[in-house]
Amino acid sequence: MTVMKRPLHLQQTEIASLLLHLNSLTGLVFLQDQQHPVIGFLPQAYLQVQNGQSHFMQRNEQLGYQVQEQTINCTDFIAFAPTREPADAGFQGGIIGFVSYDFAAQQQIQNQSKEQPALYFGRYRSYLKQEQGQWYFYSDEAQAEQLWQLINRLFMQPLSTEADFQLTQPCQARWSRQDYQHAFTQVQDYIRAGDCYQINLTQEFTGVAQGELLATAQQFWQLTNAPYAGYLKLDGFELLSCSPELFIDFQADRKMSTRPIKGTMPRHADPQQDEQSRQQLAASQKDQAENVMIVDLLRNDLSVYAENGSVKTPILFEIESFNQVHHMVSEVTAILKPEVNPIEMLLSALPGGSITGAPKIRAMQIIEELEGAPRGAYCGSMGYFNLDGTGRWNILIRSIQKYQDQLSLWAGGGITIASDSDAEYQECFDKVSAMLNLLNTWQKP
Known part of the structure; x- marks a missing residue:
């Protein structure tokens, strides 16, 4: 044609x-x-x-x-x-x-x-x-x-x-610090009881807005410079992605790769301080342990639809630097079985292990119990498939969703038995504060 x-x-x-x-x-x-x-x-x-x-x-x-x-x-x-x-x-x-x-x-x-x-x-x-x-x-x-x-x-x-956009109520955390502490403690109780090894505990920031979220998009994309940014509009729903995270890359010859993010440190304007933050993340045994848990989970997810013996881990604990944070990233590769529809593979592997925890099903049950509100598009995936089955799908983190006049932005991190509540709470803000501050510049006077 x-x-x-x-x-x-x-x-x-x-x-x-x-x-x-x-x-x-x-x-x-x-x-x-x-x-x-x-x-x-x-x-x-x-x-x-x-x-x-x-x-x-x-x-x-x-x-x-x-x-x-x-x-x-x-x-x-x-x-x-x-x-x-x-x-x-x-x-x-x-x-x-x-x-x-x-x-x-x-x-x-x-x-x-x-x-x-x-x-x-x-x-x-x-x-x-x-x-x-x-x-x-x-x-x-x-x-x-x-x-x-x-x-x-x-x-x-x-x-x-x-298309002008205005917040009629500022976007702010639905949880107090004490609310977060309570949920964090419950997660660690579940870990001690043997229910799970890690839970990705996230919190929601909500606001009320009028106008088109799209009117803010260019400033968010310039702020984050995210490789898997995106936008979608469906009637009264808008989804604005500033995601740095790849979920699955479906390549030619049925090759697949996934690059989970687990491990975060903030960026700093001072080059020496910024490099210290990067090195601290690279040497963090806690973050490496979390990263390995998710790598193992994703290896298992891919192996269900992969050819026997094709699942590999060519990269572990690589540090990637984005505008606001450093991230620890690993890579898992595999070859898709020829009889498997790539959409079937995508839906089976979602939600991604980096934003649930391990083991996945029990982690999702605990998330449902503790977070207090459905995540919506956040921690889902956005992307494409070509007609030959190749394509790329992200993880919808650093993403804003607006439905009618309701706006939400989420952030969180992986909780393990070695986690510290204050540090994890701060990590939420390390990830989202720049976006949150920018968003609130549209507040109606």
């Missing part, structure tokens, strides 16, 4: 500005995807789950959407072709979407779910992609010319002020 590729001649190239011009289009989505940015819009069809109900929508000739009566599950939503020679890096047309923590956990435990969308997969055959600093329009659809004309008209229109 012939693919239309045309360069876009744009006055502004900031990603958030481009998204604001396309804000009226159904299924608007952006993925930073390391260094391969892509913007999707008007999917051919999409599958959405909300409040336990699945909705399958198909685009019509007028570029509107109609409900399809047939039932369809995630693994049937797209048929992957046999692995081909790899094309250009990044998205090439296929599925883009997200899976919430709530949806993923429900496959294994009983848990509550936020009212907002819990899963979304869109089939995108028309999209924008940045290559060597230039944006291009790609499409292999019959309506490619119509879509090309539409987005050019939208880019020529001035931006509406209706």
